[in-house]
Amino acid sequence: MSDTRTAERIFAGGDIITMDDAHPSAEAVAVKGGKIVAVGTRDDVMAWQGPTTEVVELHGRTLVPGFIDGHSHFINAVRLGGWANVSAPPAGKVRTFTDLIATLKASATKLGLKPGEWVMAYGYDVSAMDETRDLNRDDLDAAFPDNPVMVLHVSLHGAVLNTAGFKAVNFDLNAPTPQGGMTLRKPGSTEAAGLVMEHSFLPIFMQMPSPSEQQQLDAMGTAQELYASFGYTTIQDAPMEPATRPLYHKAAQQGRFYLDIVGYVNWLEFPHVLETGAEPFNGPYDNHFRVGGIKIIGDGSPQGKTAFLTKPLLTPGPAGEKDWVGEPNVTPEDLNKVVKLAYDNGVQVMTHCNGDATIDMMLDAHEAAGAPAGKRTVIIHSQIVRQDQLDKYVTYGFLPSFFTNHTFYWGDVHVENLGKERGSFISPTQSARKRGIRFSNHTDFAVTPLDAMFVLWSSVNRLSRSGHVIGPDERLTAHEGLRALTIDAAHQYGEEATKGSIEPGKFADFAILDANPTKVDAAAIKDIKVVETIKDGKSVYMRESAPAA
Amino acid sequence: MTRTGVWVIGGYLGAGKTTLLNALLRAAGGIRYGVLVNDFGSVNVDATLIAQTGTDAVELTNGCTCCTIGGDLALALKALMEREPRPGRIVIEASGVADPQAVARIAACHPELDVKGAVVVVDAETILERIDDKYVGGLVRRQIGAAGTIVLSKVDLVDGQRLADVRAWLMQTYTGIPVLESGGDGCAVEAAFDPAFSATMSAETAVAGDGGHPSFVTETFRATAPLDRVRFAEAADALLPVVARAKGTVSFAGDPATRYIFQLSGQRWCLEPLDVPDESQETQIVAIAIAPRRAALAAAVALLRRAETVSPAG
Numbered sequence: 001m002s003d004t005r006t007a008e009r010i011f012a013g014g015d016i017i018t019m020d021d022a023h024p025s026a027e028a029v030a031v032k033g034g035k036i037v038a039v040g041t042r043d044d045v046m047a048w049q050g051p052t053t054e055v056v057e058l059h060g061r062t063l064v065p066g067f068i069d070g071h072s073h074f075i076n077a078v079r080l081g082g083w084a085n086v087s088a089p090p091a092g093k094v095r096t097f098t099d100l101i102a103t104l105k106a107s108a109t110k111l112g113l114k115p116g117e118w119v120m121a122y123g124y125d126v127s128a129m130d131e132t133r134d135l136n137r138d139d140l141d142a143a144f145p146d147n148p149v150m151v152l153h154v155s156l157h158g159a160v161l162n163t164a165g166f167k168a169v170n171f172d173l174n175a176p177t178p179q180g181g182m183t184l185r186k187p188g189s190t191e192a193a194g195l196v197m198e199h200s201f202l203p204i205f206m207q208m209p210s211p212s213e214q215q216q217l218d219a220m221g222t223a224q225e226l227y228a229s230f231g232y233t234t235i236q237d238a239p240m241e242p243a244t245r246p247l248y249h250k251a252a253q254q255g256r257f258y259l260d261i262v263g264y265v266n267w268l269e270f271p272h273v274l275e276t277g278a279e280p281f282n283g284p285y286d287n288h289f290r291v292g293g294i295k296i297i298g299d300g301s302p303q304g305k306t307a308f309l310t311k312p313l314l315t316p317g318p319a320g321e322k323d324w325v326g327e328p329n330v331t332p333e334d335l336n337k338v339v340k341l342a343y344d345n346g347v348q349v350m351t352h353c354n355g356d357a358t359i360d361m362m363l364d365a366h367e368a369a370g371a372p373a374g375k376r377t378v379i380i381h382s383q384i385v386r387q388d389q390l391d392k393y394v395t396y397g398f399l400p401s402f403f404t405n406h407t408f409y410w411g412d413v414h415v416e417n418l419g420k421e422r423g424s425f426i427s428p429t430q431s432a433r434k435r436g437i438r439f440s441n442h443t444d445f446a447v448t449p450l451d452a453m454f455v456l457w458s459s460v461n462r463l464s465r466s467g468h469v470i471g472p473d474e475r476l477t478a479h480e481g482l483r484a485l486t487i488d489a490a491h492q493y494g495e496e497a498t499k500g501s502i503e504p505g506k507f508a509d510f511a512i513l514d515a516n517p518t519k520v521d522a523a524a525i526k527d528i529k530v531v532e533t534i535k536d537g538k539s540v541y542m543r544e545s546a547p548a549a
Numbered sequence: 550m551t552r553t554g555v556w557v558i559g560g561y562l563g564a565g566k567t568t569l570l571n572a573l574l575r576a577a578g579g580i581r582y583g584v585l586v587n588d589f590g591s592v593n594v595d596a597t598l599i600a601q602t603g604t605d606a607v608e609l610t611n612g613c614t615c616c617t618i619g620g621d622l623a624l625a626l627k628a629l630m631e632r633e634p635r636p637g638r639i640v641i642e643a644s645g646v647a648d649p650q651a652v653a654r655i656a657a658c659h660p661e662l663d664v665k666g667a668v669v670v671v672d673a674e675t676i677l678e679r680i681d682d683k684y685v686g687g688l689v690r691r692q693i694g695a696a697g698t699i700v701l702s703k704v705d706l707v708d709g710q711r712l713a714d715v716r717a718w719l720m721q722t723y724t725g726i727p728v729l730e731s732g733g734d735g736c737a738v739e740a741a742f743d744p745a746f747s748a749t750m751s752a753e754t755a756v757a758g759d760g761g762h763p764s765f766v767t768e769t770f771r772a773t774a775p776l777d778r779v780r781f782a783e784a785a786d787a788l789l790p791v792v793a794r795a796k797g798t799v800s801f802a803g804d805p806a807t808r809y810i811f812q813l814s815g816q817r818w819c820l821e822p823l824d825v826p827d828e829s830q831e832t833q834i835v836a837i838a839i840a841p842r843r844a845a846l847a848a849a850v851a852l853l854r855r856a857e858t859v860s861p862a863g
Contacts, residue, residue, distance in 0.1 A: 170660075180654050202658035205620065206627040242608075268589050268608070308684075327688045331562040331645045334589045361684055 006050030007032045009508075009537060012042050014058025015516045017479075018502040019065050019487045029063065031508040034536035039502055061531060062516040064482065065501055066233025066509030067452045068489035070401040070440025071350075071380050074237035074261060075244055077226050079211060080122050080446065081219030082111055086151060087123030090526065091449035094123075095130045100151070101143045108147065115146035118168075122446075125154035134184060135160045136194035150204075156446065158182070158197030159204065166192065169207035178202075216247055220256040227259060228541035230450045231511030231530040234490075234499060238264035238350055238380075239295035245279065248289050257288035258540055262493060264295035264350055267330075267338050274345060281347045292493060293348030295380075296338060297329050298358040302383055302417065302426070303410045307355035309384060315417045325357065332361055339365040343372055348494070350378040350401075356386050363389065366396050373397060378492055381444075383426050384418065390428070394435050399492050401440040402427040402484065404459040405448040407471070411464030424471035429459055431473075433480060440492045441484035456481045456517055457526035478518045478525060508537035552663035553583075553630070555639045555656045556742055559649030560670035561679060561689050565702035565731070566642050567594060569670055572738040573640060574598045583629040583636030585609055585622070587644035594642075605632055609644070622655050630661060646688055650695035668741050669696035673703045673715050673730075693719075698727050698747050701764060705732035716764050716840070727754045728764040730840055739835040740767045740794075746837055749794035749814065753839070763839035765793065768850040772832040772857055775802040781856035784849075785811070785818050791842050791849045797834030798823070802859040805830070 012028035018039060028045035030038040030053075038045045049055065084107035086094045094100045100121075108119050126134050140149045140162035148165035152158075166173060173191045177183045181200030184193045196204065211219075227235050237244065240263045248263055265273050273279050279291045300306020305318045308326040317324025335351075339362075342349045353359045362379060374397060379385075382400035385393075393400065404427045406414065415423035425431075432439050441459055443450050459481040462470045469475075476484075490500025498506050512532040517525050533541035558566045567586075574582060575598060582602065586594055587609040599606050607625045622641070629636060639662070643652045649667040657664045669692055672679070680686050693699060699719060704712055719728055727750030731737035740746040750765055778801045788795060795813035799820065808827060809820040811834055834853065838846040 172660075175660075178654075178658050181658070199654060199658050202623050202655060203660050206623050206630075206659055210624075268587075271589070325687065327648075327691075328646055328684060330589075332682075332684050333562055334645070338589065357684065 005048060007037055007048035007053050009054045009056055010045060010049060011056045011058060011063055011510070012045065014060050014512075015062040015519070016058075016502060017062060017064045017482065017516070017518065019482060020501040020503045023503075026502065029502055029508075029510075031537040034508055034538075036502060036504050036506050036508050039504055058512065062513045063502070064231075064511050064513060064517075065486040065499070066511055066533065066535065067231045067485045068440070068493070068495075068500060069227070069232050069235040070442035070484065070489045070492060071238060071403075072236055072443050072445035072450070074223065074227070074235050074445075075241065076446040077223035077450075078216050078219045081222045082120070083107070083152075084119070084121040085123050086121045087154065087449070088125055088128035090451070090454060092123055097131060097135055097139050100124070100135065101139065104140075104149065104151075105143065108144075113147060117147060118165075119144060119147050119149045120152070121150070122152040122156075123154050124151045124160060134193070134195045136184070136186070137162045137166070137192075138194075140165075140194070150208075153195075153197065155197075158195065158201045160194040161196070161204070162194070169204045171196075171204055171207075213247060213250075217251055217254065217256060220251050224257065224259045225541065227450060228533040228535075229530060229543070230452045231513070231533050232259065232450070232452065233507075233509035233511075233533065233535045233540075234260040234262065234493070234495070236262050236264070236292075238262075238292075239266035239297070240264065242266065242269055245291075249286075252287035252289035255287060259288065259535055260285055261289045262292040263289065264292050267294045267296040270294045270338060270347075271341065274341070274347075281345070293350055294338070294342055296335065296349065296351040298335070298351050298353040298362065299326060299329050299355050302354055302406075303413055305417065307384060308357040308361075309355040310357045310360065311422075313417045314419050326355055328358055328361060330361075332364065335361055336365045336368045339377075340369040343369050343375060348376060348378070350380055352380045354381045354383045356384050356389060359385055359389050362398075363392050363396070366398075371396060376492065376494060380442075381427075382439075384422060385425075385428065387431065390432055390435055390437065393432070393437055399438060399440070400432060401442050401489075401492060402429055402432070402459075403444060403448075404429060404441055404462065405443060405455055407462040408454075408458050408464060409448055411462070411470035412466045412468065415464075415468075415470065425474070426470065428471065428474045429476050429480075429484070433476065438488040438491050439484055440489035441481070451526075452485055452511075453513070453517070453528045453530070454526050456485060457522075459484065460522050460525055478522070482517065508534060510534040552661050553635060553637070553639055554665045555641065555653075555662050556665050557641045557643055557649045557653050557656070557667040558670065559643045559647060559652070559667055559692050559695065560645070560700075561672070561685065561692065562645030563675075564645075564670040564672040565700070566645075566670050568702070569668070569700060569731075569738060569741065570640060570642050571595045571598060573742060574602050574604055576738055577602045577604075580637045581605075581634070583607070583632070583639040585625050585629070585639070585641040587642060587647070605629060605636055622652065623658070626656060626659055626662065630659065646685070648688070648691060648695055653695075665742075665744065666697035666747065667695055668698050668700055669693055670700045670702050671715075671719070673701050673707045673712060676715060677711075677718065690722075693723055693726075696723070696726050698729060698741055698750065699723065700737055700741050701728050701730045703732070704730045719764075725751075725754055727751055729837070730764050730766045737767045739769065740765070740837050743796065743835075745796055745812075745814075746794055746835075750837070753793060763841070765837045766840050766843045766846060767835060767837045768846050770797070770832070770834045770836070770850050770853045772853075773830070774857065775800040775805070775830050775859070776832055776853075776856040777802060777859040778804070778856075779860065780858070781853070784852040784856055785813065787852050788813060788836060788849045789816055789818065791845045792836045792838050795834055795836035797832065798829075799832045799834070800830045 007030035016026040027042040030048035148168040149162040182197040183200040184195040299308040312323040487500035490496040808823040
C-alpha cells in the first residue's frame, strides 16, 4: 500500500460533531499533512491506518472543529501574559481575599520575582466574591511588604495597589480625588485605602512602564496557550494598534505563532497603510499571521452608556443626562469615506456598532458606496439592532458578530437601561438565524472571559446574573450556537472552504470536549471543558488534569 | 516643578481645528509644542511647520470608546511627557466627534499637566444645519457647550445675514462663552490661546449678559524694524476707544537694548520692559474688539504703521 494512503493521526471513539450539514456526524477522522483526509465510519477511515499512524482514542469525548474567534483583542492576552488571574467564578477561582493573596503568591513564586519587582494581577471584582468590603493595601502589605502589587479591576478601569505599589508610581496617598475619579479612603483618614478607579487610576496608568517589544514577543506563547486552552485555533486582534502590526510580523517571522492570528488595521491609519503598501491585505497566512481587513469603531458600549441609539435610554446618561442616546465615535462623512475606500480596494470592513443609530450609519455608508454585493461586511456586536435592520443585513450581506455573553454579564442592566423589549432583543441570534443570516458569537476578550463553552451556554440559555432569561425567543439550540463558533465564524473570515467544519481537505483544527454540548442539559454546557486542542493536526494544548479514560 | 500647559482644540469635522493648530505652530515664537492629533487619513498638520518648530506630533488611535477612561489619550500624553526635552506646551486636537471637556478631564489627571482650557471651533458656514443633523446634531451642540472660548471660523465665507444668524444663535444658546471670529487664515490664534484675552472676553461677555453678547474679532500688527516711540504712543491712544484688549512685544528705535511688553486693557495702555530681552527687534501686537467694530479695529491697528517711520532724533 502506498504511503499516500497513510494518515498521521486518526481520531475515533467518541462523538464527532462535524458542523458539515451534509454529514453532521462521523465515527472517525483521519489527518495527514495538517489537513483532514477522511471523515466517516470507523471502518472507512481506518483504511487510512498504516504502521506509522497514531490512533487517538476519544474515550467518549467529543471532537468538534477548532473554535474560530469572532472577535477579541489578542493583544490583551499578550499584555496580561505573566499576570495572575484573580477572577471570581465563572471566569476564575478566587472567592476570598485569602484565595486572592494565595494566587498572587503562587504567581510571584512561579515568575521568580525579586524584591522590588511588580506583582500584577487582573480580574478583581469584589461584587462577585464572598467578601463584604473592597480589598485594601493593608491586606496586600502583609503578604507583600517588598514588592509593588497592582490588582487590576475586572473593568480595566481601576486597580488596588499596595503601599509599595503606590510608592513606585509616585502616587500621593492624600491627593484629592479628580473629577470623574474614585479613590477609596481609609476610614477616618484622608489616605488612599487601596482601590482607585477611573480618573483616579489614570495617573497610575500613566506611570506604569510599558512592556518592551521583547517582553511582548516572549508573551506570544502564553497568550496563544490561553486561547488554545478554550479550544480556539483561529484568533483575532481588531483593531491592531499601529505599533502592534510590526510586532505581529516579527513574531510571525520568528515562528512564534502556532494558532492562526487575523489582525485588522485600525481605520484611522488605513489610508496611510494603503498608500504605503505596508500591509498585504487579503494575502495568505504568513507563518500563521494575516491581515484580514480594517476595523472601525463606530460607537461605545451599552453598559458604558456610550452606544449610539435612535431612542433614548430609560435611565440617565453617563453624566446624568436626560433622554440620553449616546454618541457616535466617527463622523458619517469619515465613515462613508473609509467604507468606500475599503470596498474600492477589496478590503474587508469590520465595524464595531453596538447601538442601532450607529448601525444606521453603517447601512447609509454601504448605500453611499453603491451597496456592492459580496463584501462580507462585519458588524461587530450588533447588540441593539432592530428587526428592520436585520432585514437590511440580509439585503446587503452584512454579517453580525453577536455578543451573547452580555445576556449573562449585563442582561439585567440592559433591561433596566433599555426597557424590557429592547433589552431582551440584545444580540438577537434566533431572529438573525431565521432570516438565514450567518453570524459569529464572540467574547470581546478581555471584556468577557475567553471560555468558548460559556459563550455557547449564554447563546443557548440567555440567563442573566440574577437568573432571568433575557429574550427567551432568541435562544439557540446548542448546534445552532456551535455554528457561530465554527463554520459561520469561518465564513465571516472568508475561510469557510478551509476551516470551520470537519470535512476532507480542510485544516485539521479541532477541539476535544469532555462532553457533547448537543447532548448534555443546556444548563450544563458551561461546565464542559476543553481537554485537548489540535491545530494543523498537532496537539497544541492538553488539559493537565484530564482523566485518562 | 513646573507643570506643562495643555490646550484642547475641539469642534466638528472640517470646522477648522487643524487650520487653527497650524496657525498656532506658526506663531510658536520659540515655544516647542507637543501636539496630539486624531485624524482619519494623513496627518493634516503642516509637516514643514512641525519640522521648523521642533514640534513633537503624536497620532491618537481612537481606540476603545467603551472605555470612558481614555487609555489611548493617557498613553499618548505619557509618551509626550517622556520626551527629552519635554514640550513647552501641549495641544490636543480632539477628533471631530470628541467631547473636548472629556478630553480635558483626562489630561487633567496627569500630575505634571496643567489644563489651560478648551477652544472649540465652529464653522460659520455649516453650523446651523449641522446642529439638526440626525446623527451628529446632539454631539455638535455638546462640543460647543464644552468650550472655554468659541472660535467662529470661516466668517469671511458667509454673508452678513448668515453671520448675524449664527451670532444670534450662539449668543442665545451659549450665553457667557466668548466667541472669537476668524477668517480662513486662523488669524484669531493668539487671542484664542492667551489667558489674558480669554479673561477679557469672558468678563465682557458676562457683563453683556443675554442682551448683547458680543463676538470678538482680532487684528495683528507686525513690524520687523524698531518703531518710533512718539508715533507709537499716538497710535496706541487711538486704539483705546476701539480695542477691548491688546498685547504684544515692541522694540523702539534708539533703544536697542530694551524690549517692551505692550498691554492694553480697559481704558489704558502701558509698556513694561521685558526682564530677559530677546535678540529680536520685531514688534507683534494682537488686538481684539467686539465684532461690530471690525472696521474700526482694522483702521486703528493700521494706524500703528505710522510708527514704522522713525522721526529724526532730535
